[in-house]
Amino acid sequence: MELYAWREKLAPYELAVEELVIKFRHMMSDYRAAGRYSPIEQVTGRVKTISSILDKANRKGVELEDIEKRIDDIAGIRIICQFEEDIMAVVAIIRQMTDLEVVSERDYLGEPKESGYRSYHVNVFYHVQTIYGHRRIRAEIQIRTLAMNFWAIIEHSLQYKYNGDIPTVVKERLMASARAVQQLDLEMSSIREDVVGSQGAFRRDAGNVADILNNLQNLYQIADKDAVLCIQREFYEIYKHGSKEELREFGRKLDKLAADKKAQKLRYG
Numbered sequence: 001m002e003l004y005a006w007r008e009k010l011a012p013y014e015l016a017v018e019e020l021v022i023k024f025r026h027m028m029s030d031y032r033a034a035g036r037y038s039p040i041e042q043v044t045g046r047v048k049t050i051s052s053i054l055d056k057a058n059r060k061g062v063e064l065e066d067i068e069k070r071i072d073d074i075a076g077i078r079i080i081c082q083f084e085e086d087i088m089a090v091v092a093i094i095r096q097m098t099d100l101e102v103v104s105e106r107d108y109l110g111e112p113k114e115s116g117y118r119s120y121h122v123n124v125f126y127h128v129q130t131i132y133g134h135r136r137i138r139a140e141i142q143i144r145t146l147a148m149n150f151w152a153i154i155e156h157s158l159q160y161k162y163n164g165d166i167p168t169v170v171k172e173r174l175m176a177s178a179r180a181v182q183q184l185d186l187e188m189s190s191i192r193e194d195v196v197g198s199q200g201a202f203r204r205d206a207g208n209v210a211d212i213l214n215n216l217q218n219l220y221q222i223a224d225k226d227a228v229l230c231i232q233r234e235f236y237e238i239y240k241h242g243s244k245e246e247l248r249e250f251g252r253k254l255d256k257l258a259a260d261k262k263a264q265k266l267r268y269g
């Protein structure tokens with residue numbers, strides 16, 4: 001990597017990170033729009049700074065011209081999950097993606113690092129198009145739970161504070177908290193089914209209300225205003241006093257009514 005040109009060199013990495021973040025965020029919204037539980041809770045991405053690239057190259061004895069070949073995480077994506085089980089669900093999604101190639105995987109869940117670090121890493125090639133042509137970019141996707149992420153952020157800032165030489169007593173505390181995090185993830189897994197079920201139901205109900213409001217708004221433009229106000233009052237009654245099932249039934253009927261009115265409008269103008 002010619003250092004004078006590093007800004008240009010890193011531009012396709014920026015593009016790869018932006019595209020991948022958008023794709024994973026879109027998956028989250030697809031799950032939610034379908035009223036399904038999303039194994040992805042948060043997605044972030046970053047391109048390593050040039051000084052951090054040089055530090056890593058130096059640490060690993062990598063020559064400048066080999067940086068792009070040997071440093072895997074110049075482009076980095078981080079996917080955060082609520083539960084440990086979600087991690088392998090996300091890995092399965094990544095393995096099936098046709099717009100990237102999985103190069104290698106590292107399972108620091110089964111085998112945590114000496115520091116106590118736990119996470120699942122998938123290294124991929126991702127293709128981008130730039131005005132200079134096609135580029136195949138290496139990217140590292142880290143997948144971990146909220147709790148693992150919390151631990152990793154603290155440990156990372158301590159590494160920085162102590163310049164990579166964390167005192168033994170602090171290391172021991174970090175190891176103890178890594179064990180506590182693992183225990184927490186285990187406890188959380190035992191209530192996963194409840195959370196997954198309630199989140200799915202919550203999103204379905206929220207989606208149903210949004211669809212009803214949308215239908216009411218559309219009907220207001222094409223149908224008799226008094227009739228629509230009457231339907232609106234009925235909706236408020238069910239919303240305030242009815243059951244979720246009654247609200248769903250009301251939503252289904254309104255869907256049908258809105259479709260009929262729309263068809264009539266198209267037919268007769």
Ligand code: 0O2
Nearest residue numbers: 048052056072073106113115116117121151152153155156
């Ligand atoms: P930054 O600042 O986060 O980018 P290798 O020598 O090949 O075994 P390598 O290339 O570092 O190690 O690969 P690995 O193990 O997949 O680690 C890549 C990234 O994972 C690191 O990037 C960190 O982001 C994260 N990571 C790995 N080990 C630890 C750890 O013990 N603690 C924390 N907090 N994060 C870790 P960088 O470039 O080291 O750091």
